[in-house]
């Protein structure tokens with residue numbers, strides 16, 4: 001006789017408690033990295049996406065008594081969190097202000113809670129949050145834990161004080177079990193790469209060993225803040241359509257289509273409706289289940305809608321990419337391109353590619369690949385990312401005169417309201433053909449400009465070398481001239497001729513002659 005199965009459902013908090021690996025908290029090292037990452041991404045979302053130049057301070061301290069306990073503090077000067085939302089923002093899994101169609105770093109309404117939850121189950125201390133919104137008269141402080149079974153915040157302490165300096169922003173402090181020595185390299189790399197794509201930010205990091213990294217703001221422009229977009233008809237599914245219908249104020253199908261979607265005006269809505277034989281005046285709330293299914297299919301199929309808009313996206317821009325690469329990698333050459341928007345499942349997407357070559361970059365056997373999605377550095381699962389396929393398989397570098405080992409870095413940034421990540425960990429991007437094509441075109445563009453640069457440099461060096469060879473013969477020529485110029489009582493001075501020619505050469509080829517300061521050096525360098 002079999003015993004009856006017991007059925008019950010679990011709360012989202014319990015689900016993530018049981019499955020923390022899928023959110024990136026698999027082991028102490030990875031969890032420390034992921035915690036820093038989630039808090040920093042929230043800090044950036046609260047600043048640059050709202051037109052604020054970010055000032056971000058990150059610190060990780062090791063507990064005096066327990067070596068496995070680390071306190072992470074991340075402080076920003078962002079928009080802050082309205083007081084009444086603080087507990088849910090940090091204590092209710094799947095609570096977010098980012099469930100709208102807008103390009104943000106956060107996405108799942110999960111990050112901050114995972115950090116709190118992970119801290120709670122490994123160390124048992126509550127998370128501390130201090131926050132003030134813009135113009136708030138008060139600064140609020142909360143200590144929060146999560147009721148895992150009920151998926152709701154437990155507020156252990158709430159206090160406030162006067163905001164005398166007009167500060168706004170958020171500070172989050174969480175104690176988690178970690179492993180700094182194993183996570184160190186990844187965390188430092190994460191912060192460095194964040195600095196590359198946000199040269200408009202001040203970022204300060206203090207490690208448990210007291211090591212301090214400062215990335216100072218070097219750009220005074222911000223990328224355009226992302227804006228919320230209406231869904232495009234090609235990007236909706238049945239659930240989304242139902243949700244939209246339940247919220248809309250439109251009384252008729254035709255109004256619903258032209259008001260709630262992008263890419264659909266009144267005229268297109270009419271044409272769509274007559275093509276598929278819907279009733280233009282039916283209240284969308286009265287559509288039957290069959291009608292809804294038919295509508296979703298038709299919306300996906302109809303090819304005359306305008307393309308999804310991309311003006312609500314927030315690409316970094318080629319200028320900032322070049323500034324970032326120059327500042328952090330100190331190469332001798334950079335270039336970058338922002339490609340035109342493309343469409344993926346009804347969402348627009350923009351690909352940006354940057355290149356940095358030479359200078360302080362170390363020659364490697366393959367290009368150093370810097371991947372970003374919505375400005376987040378992606379450090380894990382590199383080999384399964386579409387960008388890796390492009391730089392390692394699709395591109396024949398010898399065509400661009402690059403022979404490995406070569407000092408070359410390629411930056412790939414994909415931004416959009418929907419990124420085709422391969423997993424919940426958001427670490428690699430799938431091989432979607434339109435994306436692969438965009439990345440490849442972008443890489444080819446910057447590789448071509450590197451090729452031109454290298455060709456020009458080589459040509460200049462050759463010319464300089466030729467000039468130098470000529471200079472070497474000057475004394476001889478001068479002597480010969482003197483001999484020939486017997487008729488002339490004044491002999492030609494070799495030194496005079498030499499330095500005249502040297503000045504000429506130096507003016508034209510100054511850069512390639514850095515180590516040469518006199519005609520003698522020229523001759524010596526050739527001997």
Ligand code: ADP
Pocket residue numbers: 038042043046076078079080081089090095096097098105106107108109110111112113169170
């Ligand atoms: P997500 O970032 O995916 O929305 P999180 O759990 O990381 O989910 O954060 C939940 C919400 O808390 C965010 O949507 C945001 O509204 C708020 N929040 C978290 N951190 C900050 C911060 N540093 N500044 C302002 N708001 C924040």
Ligand code: MG
Pocket residue numbers: 038041042105106107110111112
């Ligand atoms: Mg987040």
